[in-house]
Amino acid sequence: MNNKSQEENLPKLLNHPYLKRMLLFAVAVQFTMTVLSFFAYIWLGALMLVLFLITLVIIWRFSNEYNEELNNYILNLSYRIKRGQQEALIKMPMGIILLNDENLIEWINPYMQLQLPSDQQFLGEPIREVNRDLSDYFDNEKREDFNLVEWNEKIYKVSLQKDINALYLLDITEYASITEEYEKTRPVVGWLFLDNYDEITSGLDDRGVSGFDSLLTTYFSNWGKQHGIFYKRISDDRYFLLLDREELERLENDKFNIIDSIRDRTSKRNLPLTISIGLSYGDASFDKLADIAQNNLDLALGRGGDQAIVKAIDEEPRYYGGKTNPMEKRTRVRSRMISQAMQKLMNDSETIYVMGHKNPDMDSVGSSLGIARIAMMLKKTVYVVIDEDDVNKDVAKLLEEIKKHKQVNANLISSTEAERMIDANDLVVLVDHHKPVLSIAPNLLKKTRRNMVIDHHRRGEEFTENPLLVYIEPYASSTAELITELFEYVSTDGEPINRIEATAMLGGIVVDTNNFSLRTGSRTFDAASYLQSVGANSTMIQRLLKEDPESYLKRSQLIETLEYVIDGVAIAYGADDEIYPSVTAAQTADTMLSMSGVEAAFVITRRSEETVGISARSLGKINVQAIMEKMGGGGHLSNAATQIDGQSISEIIEELKEVIHSQLD
Structure with a gap:
């Protein structure tokens, strides 16, 4: 040197x-x-x-x-x-695979060879035939720095050096198993509520109540031991639950069969008990998990009870159960309390704005007119928000009739006018819906924090922010039925309900019950009787609901496409290049239910150039709401819908079939 x-x-x-x-x-x-x-x-x-x-x-x-x-x-x-x-390079505990430009394996380091079956030849083989996950990672331009791949019963963390076509595999099987075990043992906090315990025990003597409680204790004790669940009875109708993530997965795989099991067992004693469960887990403190679990329980009760809702931190909730119509819990006392609370909110407000959902039906318009009449009876300024360009033919006919009544018609304003006039001290009343995105004028809710909700649909996760009063009763036939009962507790100083308002509200009940054939209880008839007594015009309702020949023909065309997905479940669909009114799809679904062998019906039609809608109906045995929620919609146990943008009819048909199979098989 x-x-x-x-x-x-x-x-x-x-x-x-x-x-x-x-x-x-x-x-x-x-x-x-x-x-x-x-x-x-x-x-x-x-x-x-x-x-x-x-x-x-x-x-x-x-x-x-x-x-x-x-x-x-x-x-x-x-x-x-x-x-x-x-x-x-030869002995370090990391796998190295070199590929050529044709993605064929050129070399595998000795360590990696020891991890692979000795009786298989890998050199010269395409990487896709050796391990598809490795091939997908290698070909993916948007790959992350590391990716997990399972190969030969081991888990590897893979990284790529693209300039020399080298794959590096680090064996993390042990750490993955530790992570999996940690996830399995993470705590899950929950609440279990006996939906109708008070109603059942109110008719029993002390001995009967004691026997019923003993039955519940035995059943929950066996259930807790079977699934490793710690439970503690907090009050007569409320339990605290603590379990781990692995047991929760088992419960979810069984679709929370405890809900059906306990209902069936108690029904044999003529004491049909339903339960609701709210569970939560994730990276949060126990008090936070308990709050989320309580919110899930409230959501389950708002949807009618008889179901379980599971939600992890920052994830969408998962729904189980809800297969039965909710039991009627409404009492005259509750109706009176809601009526009085609503009147106080109205009296404390400068102006009241009432609005239903987009593309309103008869129940939405009738309910809006009913709330407006209560406000006028209290001598308050009230407006009903409705866009006349976005209504079906039956509602358009109703609006033409309303124009003949100047006082009622004067209260109707467009969403644009309402947004210009409203201020922070005004009250917004949502009727026949509770999701702001479905409102005719959702911006009204941003301009005032004072709002209340009256609805008969099962509650969804999305909800209006900070409502002052919520009146959601999923067992009711319609929102018009709920509002009709409120009139009994309103001062009669103002002008009472008139004929056109009573007709619109009765029309809402008729439409939502399919002429009193679905979701109809004794109080539905009581409400209809009251509306008839104050001047509701049944003949006008029949005239408003008449369909024209074109609609009848379109409905017939849809029924021609009827096919069964599974036993009892049928679908029908329209052409991808033809637009159908939503009411036609709904009427077609109702017609399909009248056919033998049909327990649930789904009608898929194009509503606009970009939007495809599904109308779902059932006779009560099948929860169509749960199916529609999987596809971004919602509704009621036996009446639900959804709208999907950017997909074709054929794509949505396949998606619907997959959801039906996953929910009902």
């Missing part, structure tokens, strides 16, 4: 310019002293010269020995590094 190379290999300390200057300075000083010594004494100069030469020899020999030792060290270190690289 030449001097230049040696100099370049010197450590920074010896090669430092400051050190060089110090050495040169020391040599110069000694040389100067040697020269001066000759002027003083010859013998002293000779001695100093000898010492100077000895010093130069020592420095020269030290420099050579140091450079030789340093070069040997560098050569040895370089060899060790290269040897280590080779050994690491």
Whole structure:
């Protein structure tokens, strides 16, 4: 190695310019002293010269020995590094796979070969045939830095060096199993509520109540032991639950059959009990999980009870059960309390705005007119928000009749007018819906925080923000039925309900019950009787609901496409290039229910160039709401719908079939 190379290999300390200057300075000083010594004494100069030469020899020999030792060290270190690289490439506990430009395997390091079956040949094979997950990761341009791949019963973390087509696989099977075990044992917090415990026990004597409680204790004790669930009875109708994630998965796989089981067992004793469950898990404190579980329970009760709702932190809820019509819990006392609370909110408000859902039906319009009449009876300023350009033919006919009643018609305004007039002190009343996205004018809710909800649909996760009053009764036939009962508790100082308002509300009940054939209870007839007594015109309702020949023919065309997905479940669909009114699809679904062998009907039609709608109906045995929620919609146990953008009819048919099979098989 030449001097230049040696100099370049010197450590920074010896090669430092400051050190060089110090050495040169020391040599110069000694040389100067040697020269001066000759002027003083010859013998002293000779001695100093000898010492100077000895010093130069020592420095020269030290420099050579140091450079030789340093070069040997560098050569040895370089060899060790290269040897280590080779050994690491061959023996390190990481799999390495090299591919050629055709994605064929060229080389696998020895460690990886030991992890793979010895009786299989991998060299020269396409990576896709060896492991599809590895191939997908290699081909994916949007790949992440690392990806998990399962291969030969092991789990690897994979990374890619694209410039040399090298895949690196790190075995993390042990860590993955630890993570899996951790996930299985994560705590799940929940609440279990006996929906109609008070109603059942109110008709029993003390002995009967004790026997019923003993039955529940035995059943829940066996259920808890079977699934490893800790439970604690907090009150007569409320239990606290604590379990782990693995047991929750088992419960979900069984579709929470405890809901059906306990209802069936108690029904045999003529004490049909239904339960609701709210569960939560995730990265949060126990008090946060308990709050979310309580919200899930409230949501289950708002949807009519008899169901379980599971929700993890920052995830969508999962619904189970809800197969039966909710039991009637409404009492005259509750109706009176709601009526009084609503009247107080109205009296405390400057102006009241009432609005139903987009593309309103008869129930939405009739309910809006009913609330407006209650506000007028309290001598408050009230407006009904409705866009006449976005209504079906039956509602359009109703609006023409309303124009003959100047006082009622004067209260109707468009969404644009309402948004211009409303202020923060006004009250917004949502009727026949509770999701802001479905409102005719959702911006009204942003301009005032004062709002209330009256609805008969099962509650969904999306809900209006901070309502002052909520009256949701899923068992009711219609929102018009709920509002009719509120009139009994309103002061009669103002002008009472008139004929057109009563007719619109009765029309809402008729439409939502399909002429009193579905979801009809004794109080439905009571409400209809009251509306008839105050002037509701049944003949006008029949005239408003008449369909024209074109609609009849379109309905017949849809029924011609009827096919069964599974026993009892039928679908019908329209052409992808033809737009159908939503009412035609709904009427077609109702007609399909009248056919033998049809328990649930789904009608898929195009509503606009971009939107496809599904109308779903059932006779009560099949929960069409749960099916529609899987596809982004909602509704009632036996009456639901959804709208989907950007897909064709055929795509939605296949998606609907998959959801039906997953929910009902």
